[in-house]
Amino acid sequence: VAMRTNLAGDANPGNDRTSRITTISFDLLAESFESATFPPDGWVVYNNDGGTQQWQRSTTAPRTGLAHASCRWETSTLQNDDWLVTPQFALPSGGGQLKFWYRVSTVSTPTDQLVIRLSTTNNTIPAFTVVLDSFSLTNNTYMEKVISLNSYAGQNIHLAFVSRGLYAWTIYLDDIVVQGQVGVEEEMPTQVLATMLYAPKPNPVTNGMARISYSLAQPSRVKLSIYDASGRVVRTLVNAQMESGIYNLQWNGRDEQNQKVAEGIYFYTLETPSYTATKKMVFTR
Numbered sequence: 560v561a562m563r564t565n566l567a568g569d570a571n572p573g574n575d576r577t578s579r580i581t582t583i584s585f586d587l588l589a590e591s592f593e594s595a596t597f598p599p600d601g602w603v604v605y606n607n608d609g610g611t612q613q614w615q616r617s618t619t620a621p622r623t624g625l626a627h628a629s630c631r632w633e634t635s636t637l638q639n640d641d642w643l644v645t646p647q648f649a650l651p652s653g654g655g656q657l658k659f660w661y662r663v664s665t666v667s668t669p670t671d672q673l674v675i676r677l678s679t680t681n682n683t684i685p686a687f688t689v690v691l692d693s694f695s696l697t698n699n700t701y702m703e704k705v706i707s708l709n710s711y712a713g714q715n716i717h718l719a720f721v722s723r724g725l726y727a728w729t730i731y732l733d734d735i736v737v738q739g740q741v742g743v744e745e746e747m748p749t750q751v752l753a754t755m756l757y758a759p760k761p762n763p764v765t766n767g768m769a770r771i772s773y774s775l776a777q778p779s780r781v782k783l784s785i786y787d788a789s790g791r792v793v794r795t796l797v798n799a800q801m802e803s804g805i806y807n808l809q810w811n812g813r814d815e816q817n818q819k820v821a822e823g824i825y826f827y828t829l830e831t832p833s834y835t836a837t838k839k840m841v842f843t844r
Contacts, residue, residue: 586736586737586738586739586811586813587648587649587650587655587737587738587739588645588646588648588735588736588737589734589735589736589737589813589817590602590645590734590735590736591621591623591624591626591627591733591734591735591817591818592616592621592624592626592627592628592733593624593625593626595616597615597616597628598614598643600646601645601646601647602643602644602645602646603642603643603644603682604641604642604643604644605641605642605644605684606641607640607641607642607684608633608637608638608639608640608641610633610634610637610639611633612630612631612632612633612639612641613630613641614628614629614630614641614642614643614720614722615628615629615630616628616629617629617731619731620731621731621733622660622662622701622733622734623733623734623816623817623818624733624818627731627732627733628643628720628731628732628733629729629730629731629732630643630722630729630730631728631729632671632724632725632726632727632728632729634726635725635726636726637725638723638724638725639672639722639723639724639725639727640721640722640723641721641722642684642719642720642721643719643720643721643732644682644717644718644719644720645717645718645719645735645737646717647682647715647716647717648715648716648737649714649715650708650711650712650713650714650715650716650739651712651713651739651740652712652713653712653739653740654707654708654709654710654711654712654739654740655708655709655712655737655738655739655740656705656706656707656708656709656737656738656740657675657691657704657705657706657708657718657735657736657737658703658704658705658706658734658735658736658737658738659703659704659720659732659733659734659735659736660701660702660703660704660732660733660734661673661696661698661701661702661704661730661731661732661733662696662698662699662700662701662702662730662731663696663697663698663699663727663728663729663730663731664699664728664729664731665699665728666697666698666699670695670724670725670726670727671695671696671722671724671727671728671729671730672693672694672695672696672722672723672724672725672727673693673694673696673720673721673722673723673730674690674692674693674719674720674721674723675690675691675692675693675706675718675719675720675721676688676689676690676691676718676719676721677689677690677691677708677711677716677717677718677719678716678717678718678719679711679714679715679716681717682717682719686717687717687719691706691708691718692704692706693723696730701731701733708737718737720732720735734817736817753774753776754773754774754775754776754777754779754831754833754834755773755774755836756772756773756827756828756829756836756837756838757771757772757773757774757838758838759771759827759838759840760772762840762841763840763841763842763843764812764840764841764842764843765843765844767811767812767844768809768810768811768812769809769810769812769840769842770807770808770809771783771796771807771808771809771810771827772805772806772807772808773805773806773829774804774805774806775801775802775803775804775806775831776803777803778800778801778802778803779800779801779803779831779832779833779834780799780800780801780831780832781797781798781799781800781801781829781830781831782795782797782798782828782829782830782831783795783796783797783798783808783827783828783829783830784796784827784828784830785810785825785826785827786825786826786827786828787820787823787824787825787826788823788824788825788826792815793814793815793820793825794810794813794814794815795815796808796810796827810827812842812844820842822842822843822844823841823842824839824840824841824842825839825840825841825842826838826839826840827840
């Protein structure tokens with residue numbers, strides 16, 4: 560937070576200002592392999608070991624939805640070298656992170672190995688010179704992995720998920736998300752006079768991203784949730800103690816399971832101990 564105050568000898572206190580750097584997170588890529596087309600549009604699969612197995616779509620016990628990605632082991636002597644490569648995306652100046660869920664079919668032979676690689680040039684195998692992470696998979700229930708991409712802020716990148724098991728089992732991946740972050744400096748009044756929930760921008764929401772703003776006159780416990788027309792909670796954006804100020808959030812049209820919501824009418828409600836308000840928005844794609 561940047562602040563300017565009226566110091567002794569300040570000849571022009573009218574030019575004093577308070578501003579906030581608000582970090583906005585948004586999805587650059589989100590893939591849960593629901594489409595019957597595999598690999599998904601813009602993705603690439605490489606069978607670099609020359610064996611009979613490679614990354615494919617599977618409907619065996621996905622984490623969410625109907626499907627996930629899977630890669631089975633080759634043989635007792637042929638090590639997997641199977642690549643699942645994302646489309647290129649531009650990481651904003653604020654950086655971002657990769658989030659995905661993973662498991663193996665069984666833990667009786669814990670030799671499944673997953674390598675996460677990065678390329679800043681193209682999607683061919685030699686271009687993936689950066690290893691972000693490499694680990695053995697020993698869990699047969701889904702676990703989440705989060706990897707920072709901040710070192711590559713402002714660059715165009717591809718990511719690759721590489722199966723490197725030897726005489727192992729099957730690796731499963733689901734709900735792969737790359738989130739970008741930007742910091743927005745916003746002018747604020749020197750004093751917030753009212754706690755208020757504002758109308759969404761834009762409305763109707765036509766670009767898949769709704770901006771939701773609210774102000775707090777004093778520090779408060781805040782809950783901000785989105786509901787569908789039936790009154791079901793779709794997503795809770797805030798549930799925390801917050802300082803006084805003006806806040807701007809972005810909702811990407813996804814529910815708590817990171818699934819895209821249907822087009823239609825949605826409501827969002829701001830609740831504090833002394834204030835409750837609800838606004839309506841129309842979500843289209």
